[in-house]
Amino acid sequence: MAEEEIEQATNLAVTLGWVALAITVAFFAVMLASKLVRYAARSNETVREIAVRMRKPAHATFMVLGMWIAVWSTANRGDHWFPVLEHVVVVSVILSSAWMVATIALVIEDRALHRVGHSMVGRDARRLRTQIMVVRRLTMGLVSVVACAAVLFTFPEARAASASLLASAGVLSVVAALAAQSSLGNVFAGLQIAFSDAVRVGDVVVVEGEWGTIEDITLAYVVVAIWDERKLILPCTYFTSTPYENWTRKSSEVMGTVEIDVDFRTPLEPMRTELRRLVVESPLWDGRVVSLEVTSALAGVLRARATISAADSSALWNLQCLVREGLVTWLQREAPDALPRTRWEHVATGAVVRAATEAAV
16 A cells, blocks of 8 residues: 555646746747747747737646646556646646637737727727627637636536536527516627628717717627716617717718807897808818807897808817907907897886777777
């Protein structure tokens, strides 16, 4: 018995020695390969970034693979410690491989985002950026789920439990569907948002009476950055079931109006000239639309509406404020009689009495 224990301990020591050697060889081999790849890809930024970011997961993966090869080549499978060591090695291989796959996916997606940011602008760039971000989260989720499932299936108890679950899959599927209806609905809504091009990261929207910009889209919720720096968190299903305004659906160019009530004696042509001067001198105007029309003449006042345009909603808001303040200042300075006022006419009492008497007769 003692000789058997000594033999097993000796086998374990030999195996651990080969494992240490395999880990060392794998470490230096990956280091050398990484340097060679970076040297060969001096002019290719994508390959160089992949080599740099893959160094740690590649070290982990190949060191574990080396350990696995050493264990299978040198260990005595009849020893009592062999199943434990084998199981640890298998779990390590699964986790390190998942780490490497996730890193490769992240590098590819980051390079795609970088290329989109440098080669494309406008709505196409926002659409691709949104889709890449959603695909990234979906990829990370799938890799994590698959890795966790693979680790669990290395345990006999988990395999037995999965068999019993599959046997009652009909009932469990109904229960799971009811329990996860909201979560699954948000996941599918997030995918629909990303690939239907209905809303993109960077779009200007009006939701729940708030004006803001789409800051982030996940598989569960959408983050809207409100103009006053608040964050509005909405479930993805909101954007598939509730009407909302998207100011940059086709393009970021927008038009807006400024309405001012003035007196009937307002000089309209000089007011149009002043409006054009204010807009043309402002860098916020995109050169498309500028006009002034009278849209109403009721209750003793004229309603003048200035229509202007800008490259995006933020510039339009600032241009509207500038035009409003400029026209009011011009009216105060150049046409004070044009300011709206309430008129009262004095009628003599005697004239009123005579008019009433004549009407009665």
